[in-house]
Amino acid sequence: MTTETARDAEPARLGRKRDHSRDQDILDAALDVLAEVGYNTMTVDMVATRAKAGKATLYRRWSSKAELVVDAIACMKRPLPQERDGTYVPPDTGTLRGDLVAMVKPKAVTDSNRHLKIMIGVASMMSQEPQLFEALTAIMVKPRVESYRVVMQRAIDRCEIRPDIDVELLSSLGPAMAMYRAMYEQQAPSRESIIHLIDTVILPAVGLSAPLENADE
Amino acid sequence: MTTETARDAEPARLGRKRDHSRDQDILDAALDVLAEVGYNTMTVDMVATRAKAGKATLYRRWSSKAELVVDAIACMKRPLPQERDGTYVPPDTGTLRGDLVAMVKPKAVTDSNRHLKIMIGVASMMSQEPQLFEALTAIMVKPRVESYRVVMQRAIDRCEIRPDIDVELLSSLGPAMAMYRAMYEQQAPSRESIIHLIDTVILPAVGLSAPLENADE
DNA sequence: TGGTTTCGGAACTGTCGAGTCTCGTATATG
DNA sequence: CATATACGAGACTCGACAGTTCCGAAACCA
Structure with a gap:
């Protein structure tokens, strides 16, 4: 699916030089199949x-199925707009809750x-x-956890929250719940559910409370 | 491994009648292999x-690999000592924290x-x-979440915590973190880490605080 | 335009594992 | 002791898929 129409629109890219963008098309296809059926069912x-x-084209570029998949994941486009050292640094909104909510685009x-x-x-x-x-x-995993960590460290630096909270643990709460929901409730975690987690779990754990009527974004 | 010695000690059980306990041995073996290498690598x-x-003995009892595995999981021995309707009901220690910690045997x-x-x-x-x-x-999954839910409902009933907390969400925090750690930190979640989660996340979320010096168990 | 190169497609090989079958053996029953 | 039955072991079939090879086409270059 992905960039189906866009790819069809291009003039068929063949001939002499190995086309580097073709690699990305193949890796994207691999990721699509991977997401749909998993590694073992994928052929x-x-x-x-x-x-x-x-x-044959695939084997001209990658020596095995395993290598193809590893490369597909390693070369994955970063979805987040601004990043530094691979981790997305959310804008500073002035408050921890603002920063956290801003992360959930x-x-x-x-x-x-x-x-x-x-x-x-x-x-x-x-x-x-x-x-x-x-x-x-x-x-x-790491980039997501790191985003949480950065935002919490910022809150500590501005003396919004106590410096002795367990940033490590709290940073992994969001990713952990997302994985749990995806596996056992077989439903995509929504923006709302993540904000709810922030308000009812993360903020209380750092000694803050959620706004009574949350205007969310 | 499992009950290796115990099984060897028995006189080899063969002959006329189909041995029902033999079924369980096979299912246990299936679970062991499953835990070690996963479904697809398992043969x-x-x-x-x-x-x-x-x-041939396996196929005399289960018609396919998939059925064997489903049965192995469905017939899994419940590890928890006291249970009712399949969910472990922890003893009432008088406080939410006491109940939660008591769950983590x-x-x-x-x-x-x-x-x-x-x-x-x-x-x-x-x-x-x-x-x-x-x-x-x-x-x-469900029995574990249900244990948390029972304990929290008990805390609501005894007016220890507010009745409008999100029991659903808080009950799944423990299982979610356990899965996260097992997957990404490839380390078995320890008793200590779960108690730490209780003290720094769950209790604050319901408006309670952890004891300053926790004597734990 | 002709030579070169990579392409997609398809046919091919080799391996591995699910599921079947056979057989010699051990055990219970009578 | 004789018979029937379930067993473990291992040989077997067969389909699926990883990886290879081949070929005609298409594009680039000189």
Whole structure:
């Protein structure tokens, strides 16, 4: 699906030089299949067909299915608009709650849900393929946790919250709940549910309280 | 591994009548393999070998690998000592914190970690096998969440906490963090980490505070 | 335009594992 | 002791999929 129409619109890109953007098309196709059926059910043929490519083309560029998948995840486009060192640094709104809510952009939620599907699809491989585990956490988990951490550190620096709170734990609460919901309630975590988590769990845990009537965004 | 010695001690149980306890041995073996390598890497031969059984014996009792696994999870022994309607009802210690900490028995933690490994091993199959999903949530997730819910409802009834807290959300925090840690930090959640979650997140969220010096158990 | 290169497609090979079948054996029953 | 039955072990079939090879087409370049 992804960039289907956009790709069809281009003049068929063949000929002499290896087309670098073609790599990305194939990796995107791999991610799509991965999110839909998981690593084991996914076949190289599926990816080739979806990318309108020959299987041989894939093996010309990646030596195995595992390498293709690791590369697809490692080269994943970062969904978040502003970033530094790979982690999204949310704008400073002046308050912790403002910063936290600002992190929950609709686009970020959509991309997060795709990430969750992919992670669930490769979950059972992670313990057996360290490279896969590394790529996955580096791309999909650490940046998100880091965003929370940055925002909380900011709150500590401006003396909004106590300096001895467990930033580590609280930063992982959001990602943990997102994963839990995706797995067991088989529903995409919504923007609302995350804001609700912020107001009823995270803020109380740092000694703040949610606004009575939350105007949200 | 499991009951290796105990099984060897028995006189080899063969002959006329189908041995019902043999079923459980095989299902246990299936769970062990599942926890170690995941659904897709697991082969029927592995299970047969581990249970010291012939592959034909497995197929005499279950019609397919998928059915074997679903049955193994559905028939899983409940690890928790006292239960009612499948959910463990923790003893009433008089306080919410006391009840919550009482839930975190070392044995419960050990079993929980095995459950987590199994769940991760079959994660990618859940969306494709509704029966598997049902069995898994019914056996491994719902009872745990329900334990939290019971304890919190008790705290509401004794007017220890406000009645309008989001029991649903708070009951799933523990399981969610356990899954998160098992997946991304590849370390078994410890009893200490769960108690820390209770003290720094759950209790503040319901308007209580942790004891200054926690004597824990 | 002709030569070069990469392409998509398709046919091919090799492996692996699910599921079946056979057989010698051990056990209970009578 | 004789018979019936379930067993473990292992040989077997068969389909699916990873990875390879081949070829005609298409695009770029000189």
